[in-house]
Amino acid sequence: MKRIASNGAIVALSASALAFAGVVVFRAVPSMRATEERMIEAGTLVARAGSIEAIEHRRDEARARLDEVRLRADRVLRAIPTTPDQAHLMRMLALGSSADVGTQTIVAGDALPATNGAAGLKAVPITIEMRASFAKVIELLCRAEGDRRLVRPIGVEITRTADAKSDDAVPLVDARIELDAVYGVADAKSPAGGEP
Secondary structure, eight states: OOOOOOHHHHHHHHHHHHHHHHHIIIIIHHHHHHHHHHHHHHHHHHHHHHHHHHHHHHHHHHHHHHHHHHHHHHHHOOBOOSSOOHHHHHHHHOOOOBTTEEEEEEEEOOOEEOTTOOTTEEEEEEEEEEEEEHHHHHHHHHHHHHSSBOEEEEEEEEEEOTTOOTTOSSOEEEEEEEEEEEEEOOOTTSTTSSOO
C-alpha cells in the first residue's frame, strides 16, 4: 500500500522548514556578522600590539643611546661647585708615601677671578712641587683632570733630579704642577666671558 502525504503534512513540513530557515537566518547571520567583526577587531588589535612593540623597541634603543651619551658626557664634563672645597682638593692631590714618592708640597693660593671672565666664577690656584717617579707625576695629573669638579692644569715642569743614579730602584724626577680649581655660581647674564 502506497502512502501519500496529506496536504496538511506538507504544509506543516514546509512551515517547519521555513521556521528553521528563519531561525538560521535571524540567529546565525547576526552571529556570523558579529564573528566577522570580532575577527576584524582582533586583527586591528594584533596590528596595534605589533606597533606598540615596535615603539617600545625604539624607546629602548633611544634610552640606550641616551645612557651612552650620558656616559661620554660624564667622562668629559666637569661640575663647578659653589664653594672652593679645598679639603677635597688636598685629599685628591696628596700622594701616599711609597718607594716612588720622595717629597710633595701642595700650596693653595687666594681665589682669583676665573680666567674665562664669567662673573661669579673664581679659581683657587694650586701649586704642587714634588719629587717622585715620572709615573706618580702622571698619576697625579690624571687624578686632577679626572676629578668630578673642574680642575685645569696651567703649567707642568718635569726635570730629572740632580742626584738620580742609574742604580736607583725607581728613578725620581722633580716636578712643579700648577692647577686651578674653579668654583662659584656663574652670572646668567654673562655667558662664556662677558656681556651678551
